[in-house]
Amino acid sequence: MRVLLAATPGGGHVLPMIPVLDAFRAAGHDVALAISDDMVVPGLDEGVRRFRKEPSHFPLCPYPRGARRTAWWGRVNTEMAWASYLGTKRIIEDFSPDLVVRDAAERGAYLAAEVAGVPHVTVLAGSETVLTSYLRREQGITAPLRASLGLPEDPEGSTQVPVMGIVLTHPRFFGHGSALLANSRFYRGDSSLPVRDADSDTGGPSVLVSLGSSLAVPHEEFARRALEGLAGTGVRVTVAVPDRFRARLAREFAGARILGFEDLAPHLDGADVVVSHGGFGTVQAALHRGVPMHITPFGSDQFFNAERITAQGLGVALPWESCTPARLAGSVWDVARGPSFRKAARAFAEDVRRLPGLDACVRDVISLI
Structure with a gap:
């Protein structure tokens, strides 16, 4: 199977994709990564096929929280999603994947997959992306884009994670009673992780x-x-x-x-x-x-x-x-x-x-x- 992994150009978005990419490779699948050429990816095997796409970087939001941040991101994310859509569409035409795996901020990749009729799953790399409220906010960004592409309305944002949301941590991190996405499934990202079982005893902590x-x-x-x-x-x-x-x-x-x-x-x-x-x-x-x-x-x-x-x-x-x-x-x-x-x-x-x-x-x- 041919698998295309698409990520927004930010460390917190790209790095969680690498163990998933490696797992598909280990299972014998033909994989490729769609990402900005400006992004350095520690741990990425140089043998992995890599497609360049926009946007080239993740912009700096001047507002840490609140309504101004929401409004700013609404505008910027729309621009980024459209650039990503155009780039990913060309990559899909070139690579012909059977599956697209994208990080949750990669709106353009999910739209390109949907237009092309390619199944897609989502790596929920940020904690907020695992919550149902995230998809409701996303719907406000993607609704105009969906309309311009002739896609049906998606009032709840549910088509953004239609098959699976891959979460690389334990569900209890989010707290009892949290409204987690219905399609989210939890996995450990690295089976060889050591657990600290002793305190430092030399030279201080x-x-x-x-x-x-x-x-x-x-x-x-x-x-x-x-x-x-x-x-x-x-x-x-x-x-x-x-x-x-x-x-x-x-x-x-x-x-x-x-x-x-x-x-x-x-x-x-x-x-x-x-x-x-x-x-x-x-x-x-x-x-x-x-x-x-x-x-x-x-x-x-x-x-x-x-x-x-x-x-x-x-x-x-x-x-x-x-x-x-x-x-x-x-x-x-x-x-x-x-x-x-x-x-x-x-x-x-x-x-x-x-x-x-x-x-x-x-x-x-x-x-x-």
């Missing part, structure tokens, strides 16, 4: 500061505050920032370990605490290893993720307005020393390990289409 690639995050200033606050406290700190900030921070903090945009799995495996903006990919990667979190949200579903983390005792959240170096360091230490956080995170990871793997996901998708 290990803290990984992972800030993702979102333009809405003040990467350099956040990293600087963490490094200044934790300096001399006995904490071993590793900081991961977009590549453009790495050299300057490395010069300023010569003794610190500063990483660029790369595969963080080896560093996550040895971390006792992950400090993050709360992107869903980072949240999954930490909690699936049993590592508690310290979150400072800036936009989108990061606020929801922070709420879920704190509600379940998996870590703490500290608003950016309160993130002085001293207060940030003290709050991180609270997580590092708190046995309840470690216990809760390990219990969550054990629940995730009991989920079916992506090999089962591929079989489920094939059986449904």
Whole structure:
């Protein structure tokens, strides 16, 4: 079977697609990835066929929450969806896939698949995308596009996930009674994930500061505050920032370990605490290893993720307005020393390990289409 995976050009959208892509390849299917050429994808096998498409980047929304953010995204997402539709339509004509797998923000890819009559499934890469309210909001964006393409009306947005929504975490993350999509199914993204079963006993706790690639995050200033606050406290700190900030921070903090945009799995495996903006990919990667979190949200579903983390005792959240170096360091230490956080995170990871793997996901998708 020929499988086309399409992703919006943002780390939090692309990276969750890679394990799914690898699972289809391992099952013997012919796969290709449709993504902007501007997007660097850590962990992607160079042998994977890659199609270039627009949009070339994910724009920065100036509003973290509220009505202005909704209005801004309504306009920008419409423009992005149309560009993606045109690009994906050409790729479908070239590659002739039997299935399209797209991340939830890839509206153009789902529309192109529907116009071409190709089955499609969705990787629900952001926590909000798993909730029914997300599809109701999406309907406002896609309705005019559907009409212009001659597609039937979709008042509930249900055709966006007509077969399956693939969720790579445990359903209890969302809380009891959450309105999850009816077609969502839960899988573990990596069957080999280690779970932290012992505390650090040499050199103090290990803290990984992972800030993702979102333009809405003040990467350099956040990293600087963490490094200044934790300096001399006995904490071993590793900081991961977009590549453009790495050299300057490395010069300023010569003794610190500063990483660029790369595969963080080896560093996550040895971390006792992950400090993050709360992107869903980072949240999954930490909690699936049993590592508690310290979150400072800036936009989108990061606020929801922070709420879920704190509600379940998996870590703490500290608003950016309160993130002085001293207060940030003290709050991180609270997580590092708190046995309840470690216990809760390990219990969550054990629940995730009991989920079916992506090999089962591929079989489920094939059986449904």
